[in-house]
Amino acid sequence: MIYDPRRMTRDRYDELPYADYCFPRTHPEHLFAVSALCGRPAPPFARCRVLELGCARGANLLPMALDLPGSEFVGVDLSEVQVAEARDRASALGLTNVTFRAESIAALSDDAPFDYVICHGVYSWVPPAVRDAILAVCRGRMRPDGVAYVSFNALPGWNALRTIRDFLREHAPPGPALERVRRARRALAVLDGSLQADPSPWSAWLRGELRELGGADDAYLFHEHLAAVNDAVYLRDFAAHAAAHGLAWLADADLRVAAPALRPGAGDPIALAQSVDFTHNRRFRASLLVHGETAAGPADPAALARLHLATRARVPDVGAAALTDDRPVTFPSDERPLVLRDPWMKCALHALAAEDRRPVSYAAMAAAAAARLGLDRRAALGAAAAHAPAVLDLLFDGAISLHAGAARYAEAAGLRPLASPIARAQAMGSDEVTTLRHTRIVLPGEARAVLRLSDGTRDRAALAAGLPRDARSEAERAGDCEQALDWLASNALLVG
Numbered sequence: 034m035i036y037d038p039r040r041m042t043r044d045r046y047d048e049l050p051y052a053d054y055c056f057p058r059t060h061p062e063h064l065f066a067v068s069a070l071c072g073r074p075a076p077p078f079a080r081c082r083v084l085e086l087g088c089a090r091g092a093n094l095l096p097m098a099l100d101l102p103g104s105e106f107v108g109v110d111l112s113e114v115q116v117a118e119a120r121d122r123a124s125a126l127g128l129t130n131v132t133f134r135a136e137s138i139a140a141l142s143d144d145a146p147f148d149y150v151i152c153h154g155v156y157s158w159v160p161p162a163v164r165d166a167i168l169a170v171c172r173g174r175m176r177p178d179g180v181a182y183v184s185f186n187a188l189p190g191w192n193a194l195r196t197i198r199d200f201l202r203e204h205a206p207p208g209p210a211l212e213r214v215r216r217a218r219r220a221l222a223v224l225d226g227s228l229q230a231d232p233s234p235w236s237a238w239l240r241g242e243l244r245e246l247g248g249a250d251d252a253y254l255f256h257e258h259l260a261a262v263n264d265a266v267y268l269r270d271f272a273a274h275a276a277a278h279g280l281a282w283l284a285d286a287d288l289r290v291a292a293p294a295l296r297p298g299a300g301d302p303i304a305l306a307q308s309v310d311f312t313h314n315r316r317f318r319a320s321l322l323v324h325g326e327t328a329a330g331p332a333d334p335a336a337l338a339r340l341h342l343a344t345r346a347r348v349p350d351v352g353a354a355a356l357t358d359d360r361p362v363t364f365p366s367d368e369r370p371l372v373l374r375d376p377w378m379k380c381a382l383h384a385l386a387a388e389d390r391r392p393v394s395y396a397a398m399a400a401a402a403a404a405r406l407g408l409d410r411r412a413a414l415g416a417a418a419a420h421a422p423a424v425l426d427l428l429f430d431g432a433i434s435l436h437a438g439a440a441r442y443a444e445a446a447g448l449r450p451l452a453s454p455i456a457r458a459q460a461m462g463s464d465e466v467t468t469l470r471h472t473r474i475v476l477p478g479e480a481r482a483v484l485r486l487s488d489g490t491r492d493r494a495a496l497a498a499g500l501p502r503d504a505r506s507e508a509e510r511a512g513d514c515e516q517a518l519d520w521l522a523s524n525a526l527l528v529g
């Protein structure tokens with residue numbers, strides 16, 4: 034039989050479809066916001082055309098299509114099985130602004146130009162000709178002011194991971210996908226056992242990696258570690274490849290990773306980012322690319338004035354005076370608590386934290402801080418501008434997140450609560466769903482049952498009545514239902 038890499042790829046993903054995830058940093062609102070932060074206007078994300086290359090079963094594109102009804106989405110994937118599933122899901126959701134096509138990135142059918150191109154988890158996993166095609170599409174099918182997102186496995190981090198991959202491929206020779214996964218898992222267990230008595234740092238590192246891999250799903254193990262192609266690259270080589278296609282590297286999609294190269298006054302951004310990758314042994318990168326002619330400089334603190342911000346930090350349990358004097362105040366967070374001393378920064382973060390992760394415009398946040406500090410209009414404008422660099426630092430630290438507009442989900446449950454239709458469909462078969470923030474979340478206790486019932490036809494009493502009958506009183510069930518609705522609203526799962 035003639036070796037046909039395209040057919041082999043299609044068959045592999047038809048046999049074992051890829052995991053079903055969404056990726057918040059691929060969302061056009063995020064791409065718009067990072068571009069704007071660099072002082073570079075990008076197409077309006079609420080009315081744009083988005084192309085996803087290697088879209089698998091549509092888990093990333095479908096929630097975007099639901100979120101942005103004024104935009105149009107096209108997903109392309111070689112695997113007919115995955116594309117068929119994506120189409121079925123789109124029609125079950127009644128979405129008319131998303132199309133899925135079973136075709137190769139290297140032979141796209143004709144299309145009007147796109148504003149945003151997304152290619153997550155494909156570049157490192159395809160042969161060189163398809164890698165060329167990915168970048169050719171970003172240049173040839175994307176409007177001049179567009180932004181592309183391309184992620185890849187990075188060096189030097191993958192140098193050591195390659196040892197695991199080579200080991201697994203040796204112990205899981207070609208054969209049916211699930212049989213190879215079974216053999217790979219057995220090899221992982223044997224390797225782990227043989228390392229137990231070895232006290233070396235190498236053994237400790239390797240065992241940590243093996244533990245992680247042991248918890249990974251079959252599709253990840255198969256397509257990441259057993260795939261015929263998985264070529265990690267250095268960021269500088271990726272950027273050079275992009276430049277050869279007329280594309281410029283804008284930033285990493287993760288602002289915490291992007292920070293060193295994006296800080297105002299940073300030197301050569303690619304050389305800097307590459308040095309950081311060596312220091313941190315980075316193993317994955319998600320790069321934003323733009324047409325070379327529209328390349329932008331580092332982040333501009335003044336650009337924050339046109340953007341929105343949100344925080345996961347919570348309102349601190351302190352009196353109002355602690356916000357306006359010079360005492361340090363700790364804002365609790367599930368991640369890292371944030372300690373601030375500057376009165377304007379404390380008041381600004383308090384305003385954000387009070388919104389429970391809902392984006393607030395920089396202007397509204399600054400106005401709230403000024404009001405609490407009793408600043409007049411002139412002083413308020415001055416303080417808003419003067420604190421922008423410190424706010425940018427919080428963004429680079431990951432304490433706050435960047436947005437380009439207000440939340441597009443309900444703040445509280447309505448009289449007849451209506452949940453995100455995608456999350457409701459997902460909750461029929463899983464306790465992990467996609468939120469309207471384009472993130473994934475595991476539904477706790479009663480939330481899953483309440484989510485499934487929240488189709489806009491039931492009031493509170495009907496929702497509580499639909500919950501499983503158990504030892505709880507009616508009043509207790511109603512209380513639990515209300516709590517679950519609050520949780521769903523807080524976690525961006527309700528549209529009404």
Ligand SMILES: C[S@@+](CC[C@H](N)C(=O)[O-])C[C@H]1O[C@@H](n2cnc3c(N)ncnc32)[C@H](O)[C@@H]1O
Nearest residue numbers: 046051087089110111112136137138153154163
């Ligand atoms: C590792 S999966 C990533 C899927 C998804 N983007 C994600 O990250 O969850 C790679 C996907 O690229 C698709 N693919 C590989 N080569 C392709 C090509 N030449 N044209 C279109 N799709 C391709 C595969 O079918 C598969 O669905």
